[in-house]
Amino acid sequence: MFNITFGLGLTTAVAVISFFISSLEFNKETLNLSPLIIAILIGAIIGNIFKIPDSFKIGVIFSLKKILRLAIVLLGFRLTFQNVIDVGIAGLIVDAVMLIGTFILGVWVSIKIFKLDRSMGYLLASGSSICGASAVLATAPVVKAPMHHAAVAVATVTIFGTLSMFMYPVVYKAGLLLDFNDTHYGIFTGATVHEVAQVVAAGFAVSEDAGNTATIAKLTRVMMLAPLLLVLSFYIAKKNTLHGGGVALRDIPIPYFVFGFIAVVGLNSLGIVPQNFVENINLIDTFLLTIAMAAMGIETNLKKIKGVGMKPIYVSLIMFLFLFFGGIFVVKLTHFFLD
Known part of the structure; x- marks a missing residue:
């Protein structure tokens, strides 16, 4: 426990500093970096410049695994099953x-x-397809990805998610999204932009109706994280199994924290938890995610990131283009048949 305290104290301190930096006017007006991204940057600097004592290692790993899983479970307080109905x-x-x-x-x-490593492919894909950094963090333990892979995936999500956040409202207001109305734009934004905060910003930059629709569509998409991780776990086990007669339960790296996530969504859907309590839990959850990001940064070897090269950026660019143009097509096609 004593060793956990040292490492946990370090990751918590980085999280506190990251929250402070993210609250500065300079950051809000220019970079607009979330505390999660700042934490991974600070953590990477610390981990690569200084030699972290072995006495800190246990606490850092505790932050990266145990704290992370708790944070993923608490993400459920951001969602309700009613969100699915509303969208x-x-x-x-x-x-x-x-x-x-x-x-x-x-x-x-x-x-x-x-020809990237398979785990890198899973992380890049989950980050772009679901909910950015949170999805990368949740997927990493399921696919047993090294931390420098997760760090690269988070970086690409940040780059293209930020680009989307600024580009989408401009493109829509310029009339370049065919004959989309605000509702169409909201669904399109919620289904294709990476992070929740980026979706909120891109949605409400157009109108309140677009913002509300985008947020609900995005939260519904976030809810799909749980079934994706379960399917991915089963697929990996089936692919790796040596006996052709099927997959035994013990072969499946079941992410049990996903069931906690679903349970919390269910609890939040009942409406029995006071709203002010939910808001406080969400703030705590963001802080816990920031602690996990700090640990990821500390455990990230920048030399290994450099060795990965530009390929993850190219992959993420292709997914970004697919999300944008594919999203326009799917929204139009869906409303053509349903309207």
């Missing part, structure tokens, strides 16, 4: 098609075209 069948179809299409494309391009 409607059109939003649900667009979310599902874009998630599945982006994930499959990302994995295929990563492995078949750019």
